[in-house]
Amino acid sequence: MTEKMAAKPAKKARAAKATRHEVLRVRLARSKISTPVDQKATVRALGFRRVGQIVEMEDSPAARGRLRKVRHLVEILEGDRAQAAS
Numbered sequence: 001m002t003e004k005m006a007a008k009p010a011k012k013a014r015a016a017k018a019t020r021h022e023v024l025r026v027r028l029a030r031s032k033i034s035t036p037v038d039q040k041a042t043v044r045a046l047g048f049r050r051v052g053q054i055v056e057m058e059d060s061p062a063a064r065g066r067l068r069k070v071r072h073l074v075e076i077l078e079g080d081r082a083q084a085a086s
Helices: 002-007 037-045 061-069
Strands: 024-028 056-058 075-077
Touching: 002 024, 024 061
Parallel strands: none
Antiparallel strands: 024 056, 024 075
């Protein structure tokens, strides 16, 4: 058994993920009334409670995915990559 373990190459250490400290300011521009239930849940998960509310969130791939799902309801106000999501 030790021979098999010795034959395996050592695993490479994973590189640390780059931490993004960018902040996105997003405004709920349109009502979530008469949208599908999953989109209503996404708007709520983003932290919105009412139309016109501005929420600040960390710029991450997960947040970008949520914003993409409801891009017709929100406006991105700030961020150097703001044009990529809208």
